[in-house]
Amino acid sequence: MERFELAEALVRKAGAALRQARLEADAVSCKTGHQDLVTVWDRRTEQFLRQGILSEFPSDAIVGEEYPTVSTAAPGAVWYIDPIDGTTNFINQHSNYAVSVGCWQGDEPLFGLVLDVEADRLYHACAGQGAWCGKTPLAASRRKNISELLLFTPDVLRTFLQPSPGRQDLLRLAQDVRAVRSIGSVALELCAVACGEADLCVATRSCPWDHNAARIILQEAGGAIASLNGAPLPLNEPGTVLAAGSSEALDLVLKQYGMQ
Ligand code: 2AM
Numbered sequence: 097m098e099r100f101e102l103a104e105a106l107v108r109k110a111g112a113a114l115r116q117a118r119l120e121a122d123a124v125s126c127k128t129g130h131q132d133l134v135t136v137w138d139r140r141t142e143q144f145l146r147q148g149i150l151s152e153f154p155s156d157a158i159v160g161e162e163y164p165t166v167s168t169a170a171p172g173a174v175w176y177i178d179p180i181d182g183t184t185n186f187i188n189q190h191s192n193y194a195v196s197v198g199c200w201q202g203d204e205p206l207f208g209l210v211l212d213v214e215a216d217r218l219y220h221a222c223a224g225q226g227a228w229c230g231k232t233p234l235a236a237s238r239r240k241n242i243s244e245l246l247l248f249t250p251d252v253l254r255t256f257l258q259p260s261p262g263r264q265d266l267l268r269l270a271q272d273v274r275a276v277r278s279i280g281s282v283a284l285e286l287c288a289v290a291c292g293e294a295d296l297c298v299a300t301r302s303c304p305w306d307h308n309a310a311r312i313i314l315q316e317a318g319g320a321i322a323s324l325n326g327a328p329l330p331l332n333e334p335g336t337v338l339a340a341g342s343s344e345a346l347d348l349v350l351k352q353y354g355m356q
């Protein structure tokens with residue numbers, strides 16, 4: 097089985113299991129605090145994905161949220177996996193959470209898959225072949241007037257209410273756009289930009305497993321992504337994210353609100 101076909105089968109199977117999951121109170125624990133949670137289902141699902149990938153591609157490397165990176169000296173490909181992106185939503189809503197799997201060969205994207213589990217919407221893209229939700233091709237927004245843009249962010253508190261020093265311009269951006277919305281899942285918010293349901297996404301902390309699958313989908317849909325200071329988004333480090341429907345819209349936001 098090729099990597100993409102394997103990934104799709106694993107993601108769909110993981111999603112089916114999560115839809116059936118029922119959370120016991122003791123299945124939830126805090127990582128760094130009461131706003132940073134993990135469940136037995138995050139760990140179980142990541143183990144399922146890791147075992148499925150490594151049984152077919154034992155030389156590949158895996159970077160996931162819940163377990164240490166598995167790497168070989170010269171990995172065939174590197175997989176970035178988030179078993180549940182939007183764990184808080186999984187716990188409180190049982191909706192608006194995703195399974196995210198991205199695969200890269202060195203600096204080159206191979207494919208990305210993001211499953212909106214409860215909606216059973218599978219976003220996917222293979223490099224050079226466009227972005228899709230099921231059989232529907234995705235096209236990101238072409239809007240360029242700031243006052244018409246819908247901005248998504250996974251974290252309203254840290255992005256706008258408690259911005260880091262030097263990022264106060266984010267509040268001015270929030271005031272200038274048409275409206276601000278929050279889903280609470282970086283992967284789903286980037287996919288919302290990819291399909292034109294949002295025009296911008298700002299995340300002040302995002303990890304490789306949060307965004308490395310969805311960034312492929314977004315770019316294949318015509319969108320653009322960078323760090324908040326305009327630098328290229330690193331593949332292997334956590335950081336900030338600014339995504340837009342087009343490189344023109346991204347440049348415009350960087351020019352008017354860019355944070356150095
Ligand atoms: P998670 O659900 O996989 O933890 C809103 O909380 C979004 O930010 C989610 O995509 C969430 O991913 C992510 N997130 C939560 N805590 C984070 C942290 N400490 N660093 C980076 N991303 C985080």
Ligand code: CA
Binds near residue numbers: 178179180183
């Ligand atoms: Ca996660």
